[in-house]
Amino acid sequence: MNPFDYSKAVTDFWTAQGQALMKAQEQAGKALAEGMQAVAFGKFPMMPDMPADLSAGAADLAHASKSVMELWSAATTICGNLATTVPAIAGGNAIVEATFRKMVDPRSWLGGTGEMDDVLGRMAEGPRFADLWEAERRYAGVLQAWMNLRRRGLEHNAVVLQAWLQAGRRFTEQLAARAGADARGLDAKSALALWTETANRQLLETQRSEPFLQTQAAMIRATTELRMAQQELVEHFGKQYGFPTRTELDDVHRTVTELRRELRAMRREQQAPVPATLPAASSEPLRIQRPARRPSAKQRETPK
Amino acid sequence: MTQIGTTPATVLSDAAKLGTKMLTGGQLLHALRDADVQIATTPKDLVWSQDKVSLFHYRPLAQKRVRVPVLICYGLVGRWTMTDLQEDRSLVRNLLNLGLDLYVVDWGNPSRADRYLTLDDYIMGYLDGCVAEIAKRAGVPKVNLLGVCEGGVFTTAFAALEPERVNTLTLTITPIDFHADTVEDRLGHGFINIWTRSLSPEDVDRLIDANGNLPGEFMGAIFNQMSPMRSLLKYNLDLLEIVDDEQRLMNWLRMEKWISDRPDHPGEAAKQWMKDLYQQNKLVRNEWELDGRRVDLGNIRMPVLNVYAKDDHIIPPATSRALAPKVGTSDYTELALSGGHIGVFVGARSQALFAPAVASFVEQHDLAAA
Numbered sequence: 055m056n057p058f059d060y061s062k063a064v065t066d067f068w069t070a071q072g073q074a075l076m077k078a079q080e081q082a083g084k085a086l087a088e089g090m091q092a093v094a095f096g097k098f099p100m101m102p103d104m105p106a107d108l109s110a111g112a113a114d115l116a117h118a119s120k121s122v123m124e125l126w127s128a129a130t131t132i133c134g135n136l137a138t139t140v141p142a143i144a145g146g147n148a149i150v151e152a153t154f155r156k157m158v159d160p161r162s163w164l165g166g167t168g169e170m171d172d173v174l175g176r177m178a179e180g181p182r183f184a185d186l187w188e189a190e191r192r193y194a195g196v197l198q199a200w201m202n203l204r205r206r207g208l209e210h211n212a213v214v215l216q217a218w219l220q221a222g223r224r225f226t227e228q229l230a231a232r233a234g235a236d237a238r239g240l241d242a243k244s245a246l247a248l249w250t251e252t253a254n255r256q257l258l259e260t261q262r263s264e265p266f267l268q269t270q271a272a273m274i275r276a277t278t279e280l281r282m283a284q285q286e287l288v289e290h291f292g293k294q295y296g297f298p299t300r301t302e303l304d305d306v307h308r309t310v311t312e313l314r315r316e317l318r319a320m321r322r323e324q325q326a327p328v329p330a331t332l333p334a335a336s337s338e339p340l341r342i343q344r345p346a347r348r349p350s351a352k353q354r355e356t357p358k
Numbered sequence: 359m360t361q362i363g364t365t366p367a368t369v370l371s372d373a374a375k376l377g378t379k380m381l382t383g384g385q386l387l388h389a390l391r392d393a394d395v396q397i398a399t400t401p402k403d404l405v406w407s408q409d410k411v412s413l414f415h416y417r418p419l420a421q422k423r424v425r426v427p428v429l430i431c432y433g434l435v436g437r438w439t440m441t442d443l444q445e446d447r448s449l450v451r452n453l454l455n456l457g458l459d460l461y462v463v464d465w466g467n468p469s470r471a472d473r474y475l476t477l478d479d480y481i482m483g484y485l486d487g488c489v490a491e492i493a494k495r496a497g498v499p500k501v502n503l504l505g506v507c508e509g510g511v512f513t514t515a516f517a518a519l520e521p522e523r524v525n526t527l528t529l530t531i532t533p534i535d536f537h538a539d540t541v542e543d544r545l546g547h548g549f550i551n552i553w554t555r556s557l558s559p560e561d562v563d564r565l566i567d568a569n570g571n572l573p574g575e576f577m578g579a580i581f582n583q584m585s586p587m588r589s590l591l592k593y594n595l596d597l598l599e600i601v602d603d604e605q606r607l608m609n610w611l612r613m614e615k616w617i618s619d620r621p622d623h624p625g626e627a628a629k630q631w632m633k634d635l636y637q638q639n640k641l642v643r644n645e646w647e648l649d650g651r652r653v654d655l656g657n658i659r660m661p662v663l664n665v666y667a668k669d670d671h672i673i674p675p676a677t678s679r680a681l682a683p684k685v686g687t688s689d690y691t692e693l694a695l696s697g698g699h700i701g702v703f704v705g706a707r708s709q710a711l712f713a714p715a716v717a718s719f720v721e722q723h724d725l726a727a728a
Contacts, residue, residue: 246595254587258546261583267556275561278568285568304473304570311474314409318483 192287199280206276210269213260221256225249383601395611398439400450402462406491410466411484413491416454423457423717424724426525427496429488430462433508434480434623434631435577437616438462440703441506444612447704452713458720459496463488465621470570473625480627481512482519482649489516489523500525500660502720507531507673507699508631511641514681515648518657526723528663528716531673531699534655535642535680536635547671549584554636562632572628574620584671613704642680655684663719665693665702665712672699691719 228248260266289299406413430450432438441462442450453460463485468475492501502525505513510532517524537555539548557565566572582589588596600606623631640646646653662685666678675694682690693715697705702712 250587250591254585255545257586258549261549261586262545262552267553270553271556271558271561274557274565278561278564281568282564303470307471308474310471311479315479315483318408318487322486 189287189290192283192290195283196280196287199276199283203273203276203280206269206273210266210273213263213265213269217256217260217266218253220260221253224256225252228252379598379602383598383607386601386604386607390611392615395608395615397444397612397615398442398450399445400442400448400454405461405495406488408484408487410468410472411488412464412466413488414462414464415495416450416460416462418459419451419454420457422459424459424721425496426498426500426502426720426724427459427461427492428453428502428504428528428716428720429492430460431485431488431503431505431509431513432463432465433506433510433512434465434468434621434627435508437619437621438464438506438509439619440616440700443616443704444609447609447709449703449713449716452709453717456713456717458717461488461492467621468571468624469622473566473570475624476626477512477515477630478648480624481515485512485516486520489520493523498525499523502526502528502723504528504716505530505532507533511635514641514655514658515646515653517660518653518655519648519651521657521659524660526661526663526720527658528665528719529678529681530665531667531670531678531702532664532681533635533673533677534684535677536637536639538642538676538680539674541676542674544671544674546584548674548677550580550672551636551674551677553580553583554632557632557637559633559637562629562637566625566629569625571622571625572632574622577623578617578620581672613700642684644684655681656686658685659687661689661691661719661723662687663691663693663716665695665715667697667699667702668694669697669701670699689723 225248229245285300289301292299400419401417402414403417404412405415430438430441432441442448445451450460450462465480465484489501489503493499500523503513503517505511505528507530510529511534513524513527514529514532514534517527536551539551554562569576597610600610634640634646638645641653642655644652644654644656662681664678664681666673666675668675670678679692682692693711695702695705695708695711697708702708
């Protein structure tokens with residue numbers, strides 16, 4: 055095989071992965087739009103389906119570029135339709151209208167969602183009324199956290215994708231260099247070993263880079279925020295129906311841990327200190343001298 | 359232009375070989391059940407337990423040559439079963455064959471109910487209880503501690519706080535200076551150190567608060583990042599390479615079984631592990647506090663054997679070797695083994711060196727206890 059065919063195969067592979075990413079974006083965006091629309095009509099949104107072919111097979115390679123264009127075109131059409139229908143649904147509500155317009159813009163699926171976050175932020179964090187919109191506020195909090203996680207995920211993926219592209223460049227350069235140096239050629243196993251080593255090195259270098267570490271930390275932060283928002287929403291309904299909440303269980307667990315800690319300390323204090331010596335001939339067990347300790351302030355005060 | 363060296367004949371031949379390999383491998387995998395893949399099979403008895411913690415005593419495999427027992431203490435990341443993976447790759451079995459009296463502590467499977475357990479609880483509570491029980495059973499005032507990785511930090515701290523109860527301290531692939539990953543700065547080494555420092559203390563708190571514990575799966579994902587391409591090729595090319603060789607396949611599956619056994623790390627203990635140690639590096643600075651007491655490494659006055667792996671990408675050697683100038687004993691020995699973090703326990707070369715070195719060290723200091 056021509057070494058440059060390898061480069062083409064690698065490029066095709068990325069294209070296929072890009073296709074999968076685009077497809078995922080499209081489905082996620084579509085589901086979000088449908089979800090918001092459903093909420094607007096007082097229905098529960100459906101969870102977005104994960105695309106089954108995130109790892110594209112060999113048969114998809116040849117059609118990858120075409121498929122991407124078709125998907126993009128389809129996504130744009132869907133979004134164009136939504137952008138014109140949604141304002142009518144929103145009924146003059148500027149915030150909702152702005153949210154929908156931004157949400158259905160395909161560019162926002164790949165770029166940031168700053169304005170969207172602002173809108174959701176106002177919904178989630180705006181001034182509170184004593185008895186109004188508590189559940190809605192929590193829903194908005196979950197949605198805001200989900201949007202943030204999606205954005206952070208894309209930012210991180212961009213860094214990783216850049217590393218793969220760089221690895222591909224390096225691999226191609228090395229193949230070209232070998233083409234001049236080694237007339238016997240490179241068998242498939244050696245080529246794979248070279249690709250593995252090249253990509254591994256590039257990925258390891260990337261993982262130590264500031265952009266990778268920062269975007270990954272941001273993604274982890276966003277994940278935890280989403281989880282907390284979901285928990286808050288679930289607890290809101292749990293309380294209403296008398297179900298025990300995570301917070302209540304945590305309180306119980308903290309209490310049990312503290313009680314066990316105190317019990318251990320009391321048992322230790324009960325052990326009378328006896329000078330320790332080794333037995334002579336007999337193997338009679340000894341009682342070991344250990345200082346009796348009281349639970350420290352740090353121990354008693356379990357972190358919240 | 360260089361061509362990839364393939365011809366129709368070699369392609370056909372390779373395809374035939376591959377077909378045979380996959381057929382054989384398929385038959386092997388089809389016949390295997392999870393129960394056929396056993397690890398940590400060396401006979402042992404439960405002798406003490408508290409909450410979820412269990413202390414096991416191994417049955418002897420040879421004439422006992424030492425009076426003071428050895429306690430193997432693994433950490434909360436992973437499980438001690440690595441030390442007894444299979445008969446011909448077992449630190450436990452090797453030590454027993456060399457006449458040591460051996461115990462191991464299992465921390466159990468921490469659940470969300472254990473999220474408030476701290477390292478104080480594990481070290482000055484459970485480990486303390488294990489040491490007391492072993493000493494009582496053996497009728498000796500001190501025991502030998504053999505700590506592994508995070509468990510090495512546990513035993514180090516215990517030895518510093520309770521030096522009169524520790525006869526010898528053997529550390530294996532144990533981090534002491536959590537910022538010494540920068541000493542060698544080898545690509546792919548010390549990623550966990552770098553990654554943890556990339557988080558803020560508040561990130562760690564939120565991560566734990568959101569999940570309750572540090573999920574084992576999460577740590578598994580971080581470990582996989584340390585060898586990215588290996589992780590990608592593991593279940594296709596690596597498996598394909600050995601799938602038709604029953605012995606190698608079984609070795610591979612045993613390792614998989616160990617890797618898949620990833621207990622969650624109790625939440626508050628994980629906060630201490632990540633913030634106090636990985637981020638703030640309190641241990642080597644003698645600033646770490648447990649049970650309200652400062653862990654001063656200078657109090658480690660018993661003999662110390664510090665074993666590290668020369669190519670350990672998880673615990674870079676410099677992070678372990680930082681202990682040397684800190685201990686309060688001149689009886690300090692380092693043993694550098696070839697291989698990586700896990701290779702110390704399962705590598706063919708280390709099998710011949712590791713256990714004999716530990717047994718010799720323990721035996722040599724056995725009389726000192728008497």
